[in-house]
Amino acid sequence: DAGITQSPRHKVTETGTPVTLRCHQTENHRYMYWYRQDPGHGLRLIHYSYGVKDTDKGEVSDGYSVSRSKTEDFLLTLESATSSQTSVYFCAISEQEQRAAFFGQGTRLTVV
Amino acid sequence: GESVGLHLPTLSVQEGDNSIINCAYSNSASDYFIWYKQESGKGPQFIIDIRSNMDKRQGQRVTVLLNKTVKHLSLQIAATQPGDSAVYFCAETGGGGADGLTFGKGTHLIIQP
Numbered sequence: 001d002a003g004i005t006q007s008p009r010h011k012v013t014e015t016g017t018p019v020t021l022r023c024h025q026t027e028n029h030r031y032m033y034w035y036r037q038d039p040g041h042g043l044r045l046i047h048y049s050y051g052v053k054d055t056d057k058g059e060v061s062d063g064y065s066v067s068r069s070k071t072e073d074f075l076l077t078l079e080s081a082t083s084s085q086t087s088v089y090f091c092a093i094s095e096q097e098q099r100a101a102f103f104g105q106g107t108r109l110t111v112v
Numbered sequence: 113g114e115s116v117g118l119h120l121p122t123l124s125v126q127e128g129d130n131s132i133i134n135c136a137y138s139n140s141a142s143d144y145f146i147w148y149k150q151e152s153g154k155g156p157q158f159i160i161d162i163r164s165n166m167d168k169r170q171g172q173r174v175t176v177l178l179n180k181t182v183k184h185l186s187l188q189i190a191a192t193q194p195g196d197s198a199v200y201f202c203a204e205t206g207g208g209g210a211d212g213l214t215f216g217k218g219t220h221l222i223i224q225p
Contacts, residue, residue: 033212042201043156043215058212090155092212100146101213103155 003027004104006091012110019078021107023091025071031094032074033058033101034066036087043090049074081111124222131192133219135185135202142206146213147176147187149198156201159187164206189221197223 003026013019023032034046035058045058047066055066063085065077078085088108092101125131137145143164148156162169162176162185169176175188185202199220203213 035212040217042217043203043213045212045214048212099144100158100161102158103148105155106153 004091004093004102006089006104006107008107009105010108012112013081015082015111016080019081019109021076021089021091021109023074023076023104025074025091025093027093027095027102028071029093029095030071031097031101032068033092033094034064034074034076035090035092036060037090037106038087046076046089078109081109083111085109086111121218122220122222124224125192126224127192127194129192131187131189131196131221133187133189133200133221135187135216137183137185137202137204137216139204139206139214140183142183142204144205145176145178145185146203147174147185148201148203148215149196150201150218151198159200192221192223194223194225197221 005024007022031050033048035043036046037043044060046060046064047055047058049055049068052068052071055068067075088106090106091104094101146161147159149159150156160171160174160176162178167178173190177186189196199218201215201218203215205213
């Protein structure tokens with residue numbers, strides 16, 4: 001899995017609670033991404049980072065924030081989880097722009 | 113809006129036959145395309161990529177064909193094996209920038225014994 005670790009792998013949380021998912025890489029890649037995967041929608045980009053402290057929004061960023069304080073870690077935060085955020089979340093890394101991204105194993109999040 | 117999609121949600125093939133999975137894209141600025149394989153419970157796994165200045169690229173048992181005229185991409189898997197059972201996604205990026213990949217919704221490849 002290209003040196004990518006996501007944690008936790010599974011989480012159940014209650015509506016309205018904050019949740020943070022962590023992505024850790026050992027490849028020293030510049031670009032990091034958070035996607036969510038839902039039936040009927042495929043993989044959709046939430047946020048991405050093109051360097052330490054450099055992040056930007058993706059297609060479905062509402063309700064999510066990210067932080068990248070060091071190259072190897074990219075955090076995704078749900079400030080107040082909602083049931084619509086129940087999904088499988090994937091982190092991906094890429095060495096350069098216009099290059100394939102390599103994915104982690106995913107985090108299954110259930111908001112009840 | 114611009115999108116990447118797949119023609120068939122499920123493809124069933126006999127073991128040993130060749131598989132062809134198709135993908136249509138609509139963003140004319142797309143210049144880099146990737147095929148991923150995703151097995152149940154796992155993250156997408158890179159298979160092969162192709163840039164828009166090529167129309168064919170081969171890997172081990174896989175070939176990707178790109179037809180820019182009709183904005184069509186295909187993945188051919190030779191001598192399909194049980195381990196090829198998975199969902200296959202095409203993805204594209206283009207127009208510059210680091211804003212990630214746009215994915216199709218996936219084709220589920222089922223291998224019949």
